[in-house]
Amino acid sequence: MTSSTPPKEKPFKIAILGGGIGGLSLAIGFYKRHIPFHLYESAHAFAEVGAGVGFGPNSLRAMGLVDPVILEGYMKHVTHNAFPSKKSTCFDFYAGMDSGLGKEGEHFFELTTGEGVLGMCCIHRAVFLDQLVSLVPPETVSFGKRAVTVEETSNGVQIKFEDGSKASASAAVGCDGVKSNIRKMVLGKEDPAAYPSFTGKYAYRGLIPMNKAVDMLGDELARNAVMWIGKQGHILTSPVEKGEVMNVVAFKTKKDGKWDNKYWVLPQDRKGMEDDFADWGDSVKKIVSLMEKPDVWALFDYPPANIYYKGRTCLSGDAAHASTPHLGAGAGMAIEDAYIMASLLAEIEDEKGIEGAFRAFDAVRRPRTQKLVSTSQEGGRVLDCEGKGIGEDREKWRKDLAERHEWIWEKKLEDDLEEAVAMLEGMKARGGAEDTDYKI
Ligand SMILES: Cc1cc2nc3c(=O)[nH]c(=O)nc-3n(C[C@H](O)[C@H](O)[C@H](O)COP(=O)(O)OP(=O)(O)OC[C@H]3O[C@@H](n4cnc5c(N)ncnc54)[C@H](O)[C@@H]3O)c2cc1C
Known part of the structure; x- marks a missing residue:
């Protein structure tokens, strides 16, 4: 192929249902990898709350892996700690009241990402969302489309929206957040894990x-x-x-x-x-x-789901694994999902491979993202001096929180992708998604 030959588009189309940080990151990942998609957002415009969002080193690496332009945009608008000596500092911890951790006003811990690694920095959510939106072609987006159901058809899926309209695609990814309709479809309405x-x-x-x-x-x-x-x-x-x-x-x-x-x-x-x-x-x-x-x-x-996909419909971001914000990692996990999902769909030749790609996605993403949900809840209790066996014990407290953050930050996503691609190759060789050695 010469440099002037346009890259070949995949012969299938994915419906992305929901345009938050997760859905938009996925759209950008698809666009970069020449995977046709259309994004359906329930609101009448893209919008985020007026607040900051922090990203740790794993999230920054994920942005770069989805598409380096996401990371460039983020770096342009992110705000670092003001003091140069605190570039790798995520948080300085102070006692907000007298407790076993310290006297009110006492500095008792500095959580850092390590020498030379940018600390967890905050960006205004709306500013970050604008950066993502600027990377998605407007003609690939429809607003005012609240997905209600996704049904399998002979050649893909049909999505029904609240306004009575319908759309077809080869497959759908539910990125519809912590009040997900698509999760109820994938898990079944009778499954308690379908509800937050x-x-x-x-x-x-x-x-x-x-x-x-x-x-x-x-x-x-x-x-x-x-x-x-x-x-x-x-x-x-x-x-x-x-x-x-x-x-x-x-x-x-x-x-x-x-x-x-x-x-x-x-x-x-x-x-x-x-x-x-x-x-x-x-x-x-x-x-x-x-x-x-x-x-x-x-x-x-969300309570842990026993699976993230059903046939040609898969969950991603908060719809799959909404977590508490105590370790500042939910949005970062949605970006990690986007990298793995887009890369896996880029590996398959045609729509027959989609279910296998969803299965491989589920196999590598479910353990990590569900661990985030539990460690984030536990971390929240530790932060509030309610940690089991930790309470206000300063040494245990510091060690516990450092270890939880390290687990999130040190992930090498490329290894997970390699494992997922190997699984996909195995399925291809054996002739289908169902026939796999993977125990999940
Ligand atoms: C207080 C707080 C602080 C947080 N701080 C951080 C932080 O510092 N760092 C971090 O990484 N994470 C943080 N998080 C978590 C983070 O906000 C979420 O994990 C992230 O926004 C999830 O993105 P998402 O795109 O999956 O879902 P959402 O942001 O919920 O987006 C879902 C989108 O889908 C649309 N939608 C909903 N239903 C439908 C439907 N049926 N059809 C079509 N569209 C639909 C919605 O309008 C929305 O645009 C925080 C969360 C909270 C609550």
Whole structure:
């Protein structure tokens, strides 16, 4: 093939159902690998919440593997810790109240990604989403399309949307988040794992102008990422928008462990948040006093699914493995999924290989992503001094959190892809997706 020969498109088309970070990353991965797709988004425009999102080293590597232009866009807009000495620092941990971890205001731990590795940095969600959107051709997207069902046909799938319209494709990937319709289709409505469950925690989110934060907290605490730790809660702050804004997420344990409201995101007045942090120290109270209109988010995740695909329909991102945000890795996992899924579909010749690709995806992605869900819940309890056998024991606490983050960050995705491709080759040689040695 000469350099002027256009690369050959795959002779099949994938419907991506949902255009959050997961669906858009997948679209970009498909586009780069010449896999025809169409993305159906339920909203009338792409949108993200007004808050920051942090990515660790594994997520950055995944962006580069899906398509290096994602990483370039991210690097252009990400905000690093302000102090040069803190380039590899993810968070400095301070005691937000007196506890076994330290006296209120005491610095007791610095979590770093290691020498020369960029620390976990925060970017405004809407800015990151805009970067992703700019890489997806507009003609490949339809808005106002809430997928309700996906049915298998003789040559692929037919998707039915809430507005009564239909679309056909060779296969579908459900990227429709933590309230996924497609998950119910894949697992069956009677499977309890098809439904999200409340994790017993909620979080206030808000953005504070950096000048106000600096006035209250000083340069070091406002302009670098910090976690304030206490009993049954923790508060995370990090600079975003090139240091113009401080992102705040303040977590609390819900005492009765229940969430009865049908809404998961509720506007709050500051009073409610002040009451929640009334017995915390001065620094935390100062942060709370700057939260103009915090939203409160109930934190739900998905129980482990026994499979991520059914025939020609597969789940990806939160729809497959929504997790709590305590280790800052859910969106990164959706980008990892996109890399493995797009690379596997690039390996097959025609639509007959799709189910095998989904099976290989399930085999390598399900163990890692489900471990994220459990380690993230456990990590949340450790952060809130509720960790089993850890509580407020400073040494155990530090070791536990360092190990959980290392597990997430040190993944070499190329190895998982190699394993999945070998599995796919095995299936091809044996003549089908069902005939495999893999125990999953
Ligand atoms: C408080 C909080 C903080 C977090 N912080 C971090 C962090 O710092 N780092 C990190 O990596 N992760 C973080 N996460 C997790 C992260 O936000 C998610 O893992 C990530 O956004 C999931 O992306 P997704 O595309 O899979 O799903 P979503 O973002 O939920 O996107 C789903 C999309 O599908 C659309 N949709 C829904 N239903 C349908 C349908 N039936 N048909 C068509 N379209 C549909 C929706 O409109 C939406 O656009 C955090 C989560 C929370 C709650």
